[in-house]
Amino acid sequence: xxxxxxxxxxxxxxxxxxxxxxxxxxxxxxxxxxxxxxxxxxxxxxxxxxxxxxxxxxxxxxxxxxxxxxxxxxxxxxxxxxxxxxxxxxxxxxxxxxxxxxxxxxxxxxxxxxxxxxxxxxxxxxxxxxxxxxxxxxxxxxxxxxxxxxxxxxxxxxxxxxxxxxxxxxxxxxxxxxxxxxxxxxxxxxxxxxxxxxxxxxxxxxxxxxxxxxxxxxxxxxxxxxxxxxxxxxxxxxxxxxxxxxxxxxxxxxxxxxxxxxxxxxxxxxxxxxxxxxxxxx
Amino acid sequence: xxxxxxxxxxxxxxxxxxxxxxxxxxxxxxxxxxxxxxxxxxxxxxxxxxxxxxxxxxxxxxxxxxxxxxxxxxxxxxxxxxxxxxxxxxxxxxxxxxxxxxxxxxxxxxxxxxxxxxxxxxxxxxxxxxxxxxxxxxxxxxxxxxxxxxxxxxxxxxxxxxxxxxxxxxxxxxxxxxxxxxxxxxxxxxxxxxxxxxxxxxxxxxxxxxxxxxxxxxxxxxxxxxxxxxxxxxxxxxxxxxxxxxxxxxx
Numbered sequence: 003x004x005x006x007x008x009x010x011x012x013x014x015x016x017x018x019x020x021x022x023x024x025x026x027x028x029x030x031x032x033x034x035x036x037x038x039x040x041x042x043x044x045x046x047x048x049x050x051x052x053x054x055x056x057x058x059x060x061x062x063x064x065x066x067x068x069x070x071x072x073x074x075x076x077x078x079x080x081x082x083x084x085x086x087x088x089x090x091x092x093x094x095x096x097x098x099x100x101x102x103x104x105x106x107x108x109x110x111x112x113x114x115x116x117x118x119x120x121x122x123x124x125x126x127x128x129x130x131x132x133x134x135x136x137x138x139x140x141x142x143x144x145x146x147x148x149x150x151x152x153x154x155x156x157x158x159x160x161x162x163x164x165x166x167x168x169x170x171x172x173x174x175x176x177x178x179x180x181x182x183x184x185x186x187x188x189x190x191x192x193x194x195x196x197x198x199x200x201x202x203x204x205x206x207x208x209x210x211x212x213x214x215x216x217x218x219x220x221x222x223x224x225x226x227x228x229x230x231x232x233x234x235x236x237x238x239x240x241x242x243x244x245x246x247x248x249x250x251x252x253x254x255x256x257x258x259x260x261x262x263x264x265x266x267x268x269x270x271x272x273x274x275x276x277x278x279x280x281x282x283x284x
Numbered sequence: 285x286x287x288x289x290x291x292x293x294x295x296x297x298x299x300x301x302x303x304x305x306x307x308x309x310x311x312x313x314x315x316x317x318x319x320x321x322x323x324x325x326x327x328x329x330x331x332x333x334x335x336x337x338x339x340x341x342x343x344x345x346x347x348x349x350x351x352x353x354x355x356x357x358x359x360x361x362x363x364x365x366x367x368x369x370x371x372x373x374x375x376x377x378x379x380x381x382x383x384x385x386x387x388x389x390x391x392x393x394x395x396x397x398x399x400x401x402x403x404x405x406x407x408x409x410x411x412x413x414x415x416x417x418x419x420x421x422x423x424x425x426x427x428x429x430x431x432x433x434x435x436x437x438x439x440x441x442x443x444x445x446x447x448x449x450x451x452x453x454x455x456x457x458x459x460x461x462x463x464x465x466x467x468x469x470x471x472x473x474x475x476x477x478x479x480x481x482x483x484x485x486x487x488x489x490x491x492x493x494x495x496x497x498x499x500x501x502x503x504x505x506x507x508x509x510x511x512x513x514x515x516x517x518x519x520x521x522x523x524x525x526x527x528x529x530x531x532x533x534x535x
Contacts, residue, residue: 108362
């Protein structure tokens, strides 16, 4: 008996310019992800586009601004808007980052780093719990890219993520490109990092391209503006071999090529997932 | 829960380049700290470019970048939805000395803002002419309710609407015969897409009166006061056609 094909196999970040092609896309396993911040409005054509895509494909909400590692509790207005969008779109997954981006009512559009210690752990547990309680669903948490050496960490990131899973019941979104970029920038072992993550908690995988910083030689930037690097594909295959197939999403935010190019890259990920699905079924 | 000031100090270092907090100082001393600074300000500038495309086209990418960056350094976003970022940008543009010779730019920015607000507003069914006719035929006074997407903008001195609409549609430069005088514009979203048209001073007065909750007869009188000879029936027909209203209420 063949294993049932996942509805959410390999997916793509939804770009407005590809809306018509995305809507018509019929590749098995194709799904889409959007940043909820771009759709938290009262009405209008954008929401109508998203609802149209959702009527044909699974859609996930990938938040970038909840600031779970921030000093303040999640903004109640933000949570209400996110909950309303989730009710409207019925996403297959809701995700956020192990990072912060908000302080004293101001938003700083980036995923900023935080020392992994008992105080940030406590704060994250509280913020994730509050988010899950408001949304009435489990969220999945993504590992960020790192650029800085920080001596103040008292936890490794895989252990910290596993502890957050234990304490909050959240799941994990493993961004393989972020692990590769961080490994290059701050000297962690990417293979060992991925091997330490708790397999059962991993609900989604992200893939993306990166680039070299133009002014800082040797620094890799998680720029989402290029094809996925061979080393990242290799890490992905190794991860999927260990944990089994998981919904996989390719992010592309700069130098966006034709939709066919993204579909072809997606097909590689789909083959990795399908190959393993068949092996496991055999 | 106890707060330490790591986060505040981190932002201080982003803005001012240094920190007295030992942990943050050690981060800010690393060259890669610039990645965070660049990403934050690029995010703000890109959002402003997305929200003010006509202004960007008029002044060019490099000039827009400088003005947007100056704004972002003074006004970090207060909303995580960056499609709403830059509410104060038109007023900020008005104060930029280097742009003082182009006094129509703040008006162009205000129209970009009006377009975004109309684009993002709640969905409402536009008012049907027949329903209003029936009420008015019965001699009843009504109060018109504006559609959530309805926006209008007036400029007393400059033809900002002609300049804005030409650039917005990426047409050639406005005709050299463009009459250099004040203009008003109405933006609505009757069928899911934002539409715009020129309106007169009387129509602006009528819309403003409706927004204040003034009844239709008094709003019409105010419109005629602002623009003598205005044909109220024709104006009302055009506004309803444009989808400016969603409903009416009886007093």
